[in-house]
Amino acid sequence: MLLQAASGLERLMYNKNPKGNIQDSNIAQISAALYYQANVVAKLSNSKKFKSAFKKMVFTQIDKDFGEYIDAQARTKPRSLHHVYEWKKSGNKNARLFKLTSIDSDGISFKINYEFKASTSMVPAPQNRRRHVFANKASVMEAGMPLKIAPRHSQRLVFESNGETVFMPKGASVTVQRPGGPGVKNQFTLQYSRFFSGELVNNSIKKSGFKNLFNAESMKAMRIPTSIKTIKYSFSPNTIRSMADAAVESAFGGVMI
Amino acid sequence: MTVNYKLDAMIELRKFLWAELVDANIFDAEEYYSDNIGSTIVPIIPVQQAAEMNQFLSGKKHIVYDKIGMSYEDNWLVCCEQILFTIYTTDVSEITEIRNFMTDLFRRMDDSARDINRSGTLNDKFKFHSIFIADISPTEPSEELQGFFSSDVIIEAKYSRITDLNGRFQ
Numbered sequence: 452m453l454l455q456a457a458s459g460l461e462r463l464m465y466n467k468n469p470k471g472n473i474q475d476s477n478i479a480q481i482s483a484a485l486y487y488q489a490n491v492v493a494k495l496s497n498s499k500k501f502k503s504a505f506k507k508m509v510f511t512q513i514d515k516d517f518g519e520y521i522d523a524q525a526r527t528k529p530r531s532l533h534h535v536y537e538w539k540k541s542g543n544k545n546a547r548l549f550k551l552t553s554i555d556s557d558g559i560s561f562k563i564n565y566e567f568k569a570s571t572s573m574v575p576a577p578q579n580r581r582r583h584v585f586a587n588k589a590s591v592m593e594a595g596m597p598l599k600i601a602p603r604h605s606q607r608l609v610f611e612s613n614g615e616t617v618f619m620p621k622g623a624s625v626t627v628q629r630p631g632g633p634g635v636k637n638q639f640t641l642q643y644s645r646f647f648s649g650e651l652v653n654n655s656i657k658k659s660g661f662k663n664l665f666n667a668e669s670m671k672a673m674r675i676p677t678s679i680k681t682i683k684y685s686f687s688p689n690t691i692r693s694m695a696d697a698a699v700e701s702a703f704g705g706v707m708i
Numbered sequence: 709m710t711v712n713y714k715l716d717a718m719i720e721l722r723k724f725l726w727a728e729l730v731d732a733n734i735f736d737a738e739e740y741y742s743d744n745i746g747s748t749i750v751p752i753i754p755v756q757q758a759a760e761m762n763q764f765l766s767g768k769k770h771i772v773y774d775k776i777g778m779s780y781e782d783n784w785l786v787c788c789e790q791i792l793f794t795i796y797t798t799d800v801s802e803i804t805e806i807r808n809f810m811t812d813l814f815r816r817m818d819d820s821a822r823d824i825n826r827s828g829t830l831n832d833k834f835k836f837h838s839i840f841i842a843d844i845s846p847t848e849p850s851e852e853l854q855g856f857f858s859s860d861v862i863i864e865a866k867y868s869r870i871t872d873l874n875g876r877f878q
Contacts, residue, residue: 519777523792524860526755526774531851634851649843654864658779658788 457489464686476682483679483686490695491672496558500703505664506561510553512659513563517551517646518544524642531638534592534631537572546572548589549639565643567593577611588631595636598627672702711877715833717867718775718791722752723829725771725793728813734805739768752793767855769797771806776862785868785875790842793863796856803847803859810861815841821866833878838866 463482495501525532526542533541540546548570554562567589573582581604585591591598601624602608608619619625629636646652676694679686729735737748742764751770753761758772776790795806814820821836830836843862850858870878 516777519790523755523774523776527758527772527792527794527860528852632851638851645843645845651843651862654842660782 457486457493460486460489461688464688464691476684479684479686480679480682483691484675486686486688487675487679487691487695488673490692491669491698494695494699495669495672495703498699498703501664501668501699502559504703505559505661506553506555508661508664509656509659510551510561510563513652513655514551516651516655516658517643518547520646520651521547521549521639521642528638530632530634532635532642534635535567535589535639537570538575538588540572563647565639580609581605589639592631592635593637593639595629598630600625600627668702672698674698712833713877715831715869717787717789717834717836717865717869718773720830720834721791721824721839721863721865722750722773724824724827725810725813726750726752727827727829729806729809732809734809735769762853765796767798769795769799769802769806771795781866785871786837786866787868788864788866791863791865793861795859795861796850796853798856800847800857803857807844807847807859807861810863811841811844814839814861814863833870834867835870836865836867840864 460482464479464486521532521535522542522544524542525536529541535547535549536543537546537548548568549565550568552564552566554564556562567587569586570584570588571586572584574585576582600608602619602622607621608617608623608625610617610619610625672695676698678694679691726735730737735751740749740751741747742749749761749764751765751768753765753770753772755772755774761770772794774792776792778787778789780787793810795803797803797806813823816823817838817840820839824830824836824839840863841861842864843860845860847857847859850856852858872878
């Protein structure tokens with residue numbers, strides 16, 4: 452869109468009648484300068500190296516801040532968020548069962564999503580009881596899916612309930628209507644949407660330092676080349692586009708697409 | 709001179725908040741007097757102590773806090789810290805009152821920092837530069853404490869610890 456708008460400048464870059472009303476090179480030069488900068492900005496958003504540096508910088512910060520936000524929420528509200536951590540490690544950074552992922556989108560934009568990781572720790576159980584891993588703990592509890600527990604290696608289920616040992620009939624199963632407790636369903640999703648729909652994500656983007664990327668390298672590329680600063684009455688759009696290409700390449704290196 | 713590394717900006721914020729809440733008659737300190745220890749327990753407690761305080765704070769409005777994260781800016785003298793305050797009360801209107809009070813107190817960036825710097829509660833080893841409200845959540849029934857409502861207020865504070873000529877904490 453920027454390039455489309457800038458293309459309107461092309462005809463102003465030819466000052467075919469220097470003896471007309473405006474008898475200097477100003478219009479052609481200003482048009483050429485704007486055309487150059489518009490091309491630099493447009494090419495920046497297509498530079499693989501710039502895109503990658505920008506996304507990495509922003510995503511890394513969001514990932515860190517979001518993780519810390521969920522950790523703090525889980526420490527404060529373990530009943531609501533214990534399911535996205537390994538057993539009995541609610542709020543522990545190293546026991547997270549969630550992670551953010553980024554999906555490339557047009558230009559320098561990208562989408563963020565989350566996924567749950569498989570649990571690898573044993574479900575807490577009294578000693579001398581068969582222990583197992585509930586791999587899909589996070590996703591099942593978050594979705595509030597009822598869980599059917601049936602004997603696999605033994606004839607019957609034996610478990611503790613309210614301090615008493617319960618012996619189920621042979622082969623009978625137990626259905627847990629709300630695994631993880633009544634408070635966990637959709638709680639991670641709620642916190643996720645709170646983080647990404649409020650000011651928290653904006654603060655995180657600001658903190659990422661992406662401005663430095665624009666300030667340092669991009670500003671170098673945005674500097675108007677001497678050939679445009681020199682008084683001339685006519686500029687070639689092709690030459691200016693090539694100069695913009697070269698400037699972005701020299702600032703960020705890498706391949707232009 | 710020995711440096712006190714136990715000092716923490718989050719605790720300074722808590723002291724300031726408690727003084728202001730009492731001053732505004734939103735909390736009555738006498739309600740939190742413990743006969744067992746013979747003094748008042750400040751009902752703004754770190755999350756790590758929430759379980760121990762459950763019985764004492766049963767039915768009483770209180771605030772649980774935790775540090776979300778901290779980082780230093782390019783200027784390494786300035787620390788940026790996010791703190792999560794979760795307000796628990798049995799009455800929705802009390803949550804609204806505390807939340808609005810905290811918003812009024814902490815949303816004004818430089819001016820909020822100035823207020824805490826000028827307060828009598830601040831340890832002279834700290835100087836706050838800016839405080840603002842990063843997020844406020846709606847009030848909802850608490851899953852953690854039956855019968856309570858809860859709401860979160862997240863505060864972001866920028867501050868410096870006073871240093872010596874070598875940049876080390878004083």
